[in-house]
Amino acid sequence: MELALIGLAGVLLGLHLLSCAVVGWRLRRPLPPRVDAAPFVTLLRPVCGLDPLDAETLGSSFALDYPAFEVIFCVADADDPVVPLVEGLIAAHPGVAARLLIGEARVSANPKLNNLEKGWQAARGAWVVMADSNLLLRRDYLWQLLAARGPEVGLVSSPPVGVRPEGAWAELECAFLNSNQARLQLLADSLGFGFAQGKTLMWERAFLAARGGLAPLGQRLAEDVASTRLVRGAGKRVALTQRPFAQPIGRRTLRQVWARQLRWAKVRREGFPLLFPGEVLNGSLVALVAALAGGGAGVAAGVAVVWYGAEMALALACGWVRPGRALVMLPLRDLMLPALWVASYGNTTFEWRGNAMAPGALRKMAG
Incomplete structure (x- = not known):
């Protein structure tokens, strides 16, 4: 069981590193030439x-x-x-x-x-x-x-x-928007x-x-x-x-960040119901829990250092963050991600600019 958990942590860490490498390479490439x-x-x-x-x-x-x-x-x-x-x-x-x-x-x-x-x-x-x-x-x-x-x-x-x-809460918003x-x-x-x-x-x-x-x-x-x-x-x-x-x-306030991210989670759950369950793996939490359960605190700490080190390197290279407070916001974001995932299953309604939004009403109006 311990090896399986460490293996799970390793796979998730590997996928995360791969994503950082692919996106980093994409963003460092020269922009395409202007169309004729x-x-x-x-x-x-x-x-x-x-x-x-x-x-x-x-x-x-x-x-x-x-x-x-x-x-x-x-x-x-x-x-x-x-x-x-x-x-x-x-x-x-x-x-x-x-x-x-x-x-x-x-x-x-x-x-x-x-x-x-x-x-x-x-x-x-x-x-x-x-x-x-x-x-x-x-x-x-x-x-x-x-x-x-x-x-x-x-x-x-x-x-x-x-x-x-x-x-601080605006930095948290950037942690959601940018390197995630x-x-x-x-x-x-x-x-x-x-x-x-x-x-x-x-x-x-x-x-x-x-x-x-x-x-x-x-x-x-x-x-x-x-x-x-x-x-x-x-x-x-x-x-x-x-x-x-x-x-x-x-x-931003913390309430604004939560409400905005919850709204987007509901949008993704309603729009892509087959893909959304996989979002429980988004962020580092599952990898860290697996590493801790399978290998102890030392292995989990190593996974965390590599995980956030790669993400910060990408964000700094792209100019998406400033050193300091941003590093604290990445783990806080990852603690919030599972909570947002669970909360999005409560219903698919939300308020946007004073308007109640619900998928049934949208389909009825559009149809």
């Missing part, structure tokens, strides 16, 4: 409420190094406090084709899709990019997305990496089965229009899960950009 042609692209940015970093993240829409694009900001309510900010940004950048559209169309029970629908209908680009308002766009953002296209690709996406955390979730998503894409992430979704307009537009993306708790299933159902795959894009984190 620059098709006209529509950038859709849904906005709702006013966050402290909105001026920076939304302002990055106007600094893109791309010759042919338009920006459409979408807001549901004319009285939303973000409206003056967006109007000011548009006025300050007259050289960029940008506009603000107000209102929503009830094409689903997903308020984000309802907000974006008017932008989707107004888009002039053959390629349409949906980018969340809290994502900081690099100057080469559109070039990187276009470089990931291919004949077998139905959707280009990218996970976010958390940057500029303020306080982004690492696993980039690994999956490197192995040929990428999953969409709602922070960035780039569609060929004709492809999605032929399958019903935005409405089918409301058939699941989150549009990224529905997007992944739609693309795979069409015989295509989701491709991720070679490198992820930054999301400034700012301040």
Whole structure:
């Protein structure tokens, strides 16, 4: 039994080291060359409420190094406090084709899709990019997305990496986002089965229009899960950009981190019920318990040093963390992962921006 437990710990540690190596190699490779042609692209940015970093993240829409694009900001309510900010940004950048559209169309029970629908209908680009308002766009953002296209690709996406955390709980949020979730998503894409992430979704307009537009993306708790299933159902795959894009984190409370991670766990459980049970192995806890039970404290300590050493090396090489507090947050994250996994089985409902979200309601509305 002891050897079996040590073997289990060794297998899990080996898989973890392999994932760090594959992702580290991917991120150190030079970026792909820019595509020869620059098709006209529509950038859709849904906005709702006013966050402290909105001026920076939304302002990055106007600094893109791309010759042919338009920006459409979408807001549901004319009285939303973000409206003056967006109007000011548009006025300050007259050289960029940008506009603000107000209102929503009830094409689903997903308020984000309802907000974006008017932008989707107004888009002039053959390629349409949906980018969340809290994502900081690099100057080469559109070039990187276009470089990931291919004949077998139905959707280009990218996970976010958390940057500029303020306080301990924001560091914890980055521990979830970066060397755990982004690492696993980039690994999956490197192995040929990428999953969409709602922070960035780039569609060929004709492809999605032929399958019903935005409405089918409301058939699941989150549009990224529905997007992944739609693309795979069409015989295509989701491709991720070679490198992820930054999301400034700012301040977080422990309650906010827990609620956000629990929401995403419920989304994955509802969207991928056959894969989700395997998430109990995510993180170091099972490996450490197996090592402790099979080989004692010394073996478990050795596994922990190698496990977190590899993860920290990856995160530091990629600029995802700062030394110090981040190292404490990795074990805390791994203690929370099993608790989140268990808690997600309670129900599949949650609240997002004041809206109750449930899969049954989504399917009924979309159908």
